[in-house]
Amino acid sequence: MNMNFIDYLILGAYVLVTIIVGYSLRKYMKTSEDFFLSGRSLPSWITSLAFLSANLGALEVIGMVANSAKYGILTVHFYWIGAIPAMIFLGLFMMPFYYGSKVRSVPEYLKLRYNEATRGLNAISFATMTLLMSGISMYAMALLFELTLGWSLTSSILLSALVVLIYVFFGGLSSSIYNEVIQFFLIWLGLLPVVYIGLHAVGGFEGLVQRIPASFFQAWRHMGSAANNPMGVDWLGVVLGLGFVLSFGYWTTDFLVVQRALASEDLAAAQRTPIVASFPKMLVPIIVVIPGLLAVALLPQFKIVPGGPTPDYNSALILMFAHYLPNGILGLAITGLLASFMSGMAGNVTAFNTVWTYDIYGSYIKKGMPDQHYLKMGKYATVFGVLFSIGTAYIVRSFPNLMDYMQLLFSFLNAPLFATFLLGMFWKKATPWGGFWGLLLGIFAAATHYLLYRLGVVHYASEMAANFYQAWWAWCTDFVITIVVSSFTVKKDESTLVGLVYSLTPRMRSEGSLFRKPMFWGVLSLVVMILLNVIFW
Amino acid sequence: MEGSENQKHFFDLKIPLGCLLGFYGILLVAYGLLGPSDIYERSLSLNVNLDWGILMIVISGAFLIFAYRRKKA
Numbered sequence: 001m002n003m004n005f006i007d008y009l010i011l012g013a014y015v016l017v018t019i020i021v022g023y024s025l026r027k028y029m030k031t032s033e034d035f036f037l038s039g040r041s042l043p044s045w046i047t048s049l050a051f052l053s054a055n056l057g058a059l060e061v062i063g064m065v066a067n068s069a070k071y072g073i074l075t076v077h078f079y080w081i082g083a084i085p086a087m088i089f090l091g092l093f094m095m096p097f098y099y100g101s102k103v104r105s106v107p108e109y110l111k112l113r114y115n116e117a118t119r120g121l122n123a124i125s126f127a128t129m130t131l132l133m134s135g136i137s138m139y140a141m142a143l144l145f146e147l148t149l150g151w152s153l154t155s156s157i158l159l160s161a162l163v164v165l166i167y168v169f170f171g172g173l174s175s176s177i178y179n180e181v182i183q184f185f186l187i188w189l190g191l192l193p194v195v196y197i198g199l200h201a202v203g204g205f206e207g208l209v210q211r212i213p214a215s216f217f218q219a220w221r222h223m224g225s226a227a228n229n230p231m232g233v234d235w236l237g238v239v240l241g242l243g244f245v246l247s248f249g250y251w252t253t254d255f256l257v258v259q260r261a262l263a264s265e266d267l268a269a270a271q272r273t274p275i276v277a278s279f280p281k282m283l284v285p286i287i288v289v290i291p292g293l294l295a296v297a298l299l300p301q302f303k304i305v306p307g308g309p310t311p312d313y314n315s316a317l318i319l320m321f322a323h324y325l326p327n328g329i330l331g332l333a334i335t336g337l338l339a340s341f342m343s344g345m346a347g348n349v350t351a352f353n354t355v356w357t358y359d360i361y362g363s364y365i366k367k368g369m370p371d372q373h374y375l376k377m378g379k380y381a382t383v384f385g386v387l388f389s390i391g392t393a394y395i396v397r398s399f400p401n402l403m404d405y406m407q408l409l410f411s412f413l414n415a416p417l418f419a420t421f422l423l424g425m426f427w428k429k430a431t432p433w434g435g436f437w438g439l440l441l442g443i444f445a446a447a448t449h450y451l452l453y454r455l456g457v458v459h460y461a462s463e464m465a466a467n468f469y470q471a472w473w474a475w476c477t478d479f480v481i482t483i484v485v486s487s488f489t490v491k492k493d494e495s496t497l498v499g500l501v502y503s504l505t506p507r508m509r510s511e512g513s514l515f516r517k518p519m520f521w522g523v524l525s526l527v528v529m530i531l532l533n534v535i536f537w
Numbered sequence: 538m539e540g541s542e543n544q545k546h547f548f549d550l551k552i553p554l555g556c557l558l559g560f561y562g563i564l565l566v567a568y569g570l571l572g573p574s575d576i577y578e579r580s581l582s583l584n585v586n587l588d589w590g591i592l593m594i595v596i597s598g599a600f601l602i603f604a605y606r607r608k609k610a
Contacts, residue, residue, distance in 0.1 A: 006568050010561060017557045024548070046550060178550050185554065185596075189561075193589055197580045326576035328568045328586040332561065 003149055007331025014335045015163055018182065018342070022167025022175040032374040035172035036354040037104060037263050042174075044269035046181055048276035051260040052284075053180035056187060057137050057344020061288060061337065062144070066313035068292020069302050071231045072216025073536060075292065076285050081243040084278045084529045086251035088522045091275040093502075094252055095261060095518075097425050099270040101499045104262070106255040107359040113424045113500045114435035116363075121439055123359035125413050126255060127352055131385055134348035135392020141341035142393065148318050148334070157393055160338075164346045165386045168353075169379055173263060176343070176350040180260075183339035184280075190336020191287040194317075197324045198294035208290075211297040213304065218537065231464055241468025245475040249414035253421050256351040271518035278525045282532060291320055299323065345389065353381035412450070415471035416442020416478035423482050428494065428501045434486030442478030449473050549607065555600030558593050565590030 003011075029035045068075040103109045107126065111119035138157055145156040167175045202208045209217060251257060251274065264270040295316040296302045302311050321333050357378045366373070420439045423430040449470040452458045460466040498504050514520050569587030577584055 006564065006572070009564065013557060013560055017553055021550075021553055181550055182554055182557065185558065189558070189589070189593060189596075193585050197583060197585060200581055200583065324579055324581075326580050326585065328565050328572070328576075329580075329589055332565070332589070 002327075003331060003334065004327045006328050007334065010328075010331035011335050011338065014182075014186065014339060018163060018167055018179050018339075021178050021182070022169075022171040025171030025174050025178070028174065029170070029172055029375070032357070032371050032378060033104070034174075035375055035378050036350075036357065037259070038172070038174040038177060040263060041265050042177065042263045042269075044264055044272045044276060046177060047260050047264045047269065047273040049184045049280070050177040050180040050263075051257055051273050052277040052280055053184045053187075053340070053343055054257055054260055054347040056184075056284065057340055057347070059137060059140055059344075061187070061191075061340055062140060062314055062317055064284075064288040065292045065295070065317040068289040069295045069311075069313050069316040070292075072212070072293065072296075073218065073289060074231050075289050076532075076536065077238050077242060079281060079285055080529055080532050081238060082247040083251060083281055084525060085243065086247040087274040087278040087281065088525055089248065090252040090258070090261075091271045091273065091518050092522045094421070094425060095271045095274070096267065096505070097500055097502075098258060099262060099264070099267050100505070104358050105355050106253055106258055107355055109500070110420070110424070110435070111359075111363075113497070114420075114430075115432035118420070118432065118436045118439060119359060120364070121436065122417065123355050123363075125443070127355050127360060129413055130256065130348045130352045130355070131388045132392050132396075134345050134352070134385070134389040136396050137341055137344045137348070138389055139393040139396045141338070141345075144318065144337065144341075147315065148322070157390060160342055160345070161386050161390055164342055164349060165383065168346050168349050168382050168386075172378065173259065173350045173354070176346040177260060177263060179339075179346060180343045183336075183343040186332075186336040186339045188287060188336075190333040190339075191291065193329045194320050194324055194333060195287060195290050195294070198291065198298060198320065201324070202294065202297050208293060208297055212293060216293060216296070231462060234465075237465050237468040237472075241465075241470075241472045245415045245418060245471040246468065249416075249418040249471070249475070253417045254414060255355060256347050259351055259354065268516060268518065272516075272521060275518055275521045275525060279528070282525075282528060291317055295320055349382055349385045349389070352385045353378045356381045356385075412443055412446045412474075415446060415474040419475050419478035420482060423479065423486075424501070426502045428497060428503050429486055429491060430482055431486040431489040431491050433489040434482045434484075437485045438478040438480075438482030441481045442474045445477035446470055446474035549604050551600045551604035551607075555597045555604060557597075558600065559597035562590045562593030562595075562597055565593065 028039070031039070033039055064075055064078065067078070098106075098109060101109065101112065103112060105123075107119045107123035110122050138160060141160055142151075142153045142156040145151040146153050167179060171178070199205060199208065202211055257274075261270045261273040264273055296304065299316075299319055301319070302313075302316060321330060325333055357374050361377055361381075362369075362374055416439055419442060420435050423438070424435060449458070450466075453460065453466045453470070458466075460469065494504060565586045567590075569584050569590055572586070574584075
């Protein structure tokens, strides 16, 4: 694929604007809260788009196009069952405790609700996982540019790391969020042309339907048993593992996304953040699932041949670019991908520097220093985080299927976490040590299950099914252990739990018109989600 | 660690975003009109640069108009 001067001009303009935006935010970074939480001052349209984009990173786009070429429309389960309910739940039921209690991070909530040990466990595992993810994103980006533009792996890693470092260093979370919003528009404008031209080539949507197997268009009809569908997962695994545990674990407790909502200007805006984001989230399959299906219909190497060699699905999107996009639009598409890579990485770095500074450094290493000290530490942590990510990028080169690796990490750490939060927010009798042991043994259960699966003791039809069920069992372990340990350990005084637990927090009535109410948008979103599932049944 | 003053103190993102998309729009339209035409063999002889460029100019205009009206209000 040959990029010419016009493509590079488009790419260059993007890099320039991100740096200018980041650099011009530096004068607003006066306190640590400005740097880590954007001074809690952003309107909900900005935080919503950032909430969505923070997740729409490198692996998401390339991996989901790959999944669509491999499994067809089953990929929509990652959106229409695997994200929307969790996003609505976060906005309606959990945000009042996150935003209302004025915590600055997810681990800080765990400290207030449970104890220091629970916070420490979560903070350290989150900080580590975040940097690993950042390294994975960077590796994926570098690999893409090596394949498409012939750039060396090292130069694209260093270049992107430098740009991210500059804008996060100067502008903190605000910079990261602003760039995520820019990315949101670029990824849509960059990927829609390939959908448009591709659909033109197959003769519209009907043409696409005719060219690929019918099962590629039916999201639920073949989910009765794991043997009947290409994913090798039954409906129960999808609903419990993906829809319930994995997606709730990710969307409601992962600080990377929750941090965007915490940057909102008030509680109602914080509640609307994930709910408003759920609408464009439902549309993301247009730019990831359709290109994957088009690759199957149009590119000979993805044609379904029983018993044939397995194609390299991760290259599906790029091959579509190479085949159909002329210079100009090509530069825009590459820029959209670059933007999603860089903002994914920046999102990880900002979440890391906040958790590191508030929950690790400010809690265990140097307590009670003046605010400026922590502001400075946040900037150092940014530099360290970027350097560590670069190191990780080189390590993950040896893992071939990035998406599975990501899910593996999620199910170890995030899956049990949702049980800890659910009990913490909605059951006042959960005790500090109940929370800690539930979380620790939940993670342990996930690791044990993985080991048993690898050793061949437990069997599933596919790796994905193993991941989904592993998340489910980890969640159950956490849930049960927390309840059991809570029954014989010392409870917290109820007065310390006000604002943190549902039954002890006075209900706030949201004011204003119907269109400002989170509940209205939440219900609407749920209705649209159900309709989509029915249409593509 | 003291809190922020919680004022709306960041600049309006619609301006840089509108400018970037506007620049892309103009660039794509110009390239679509003046650039080589054999590159469109790939895109089934659709001049997508021209079409997409016009769309981006419209989106950019919308951002800048909203930003301008908000500033005046």
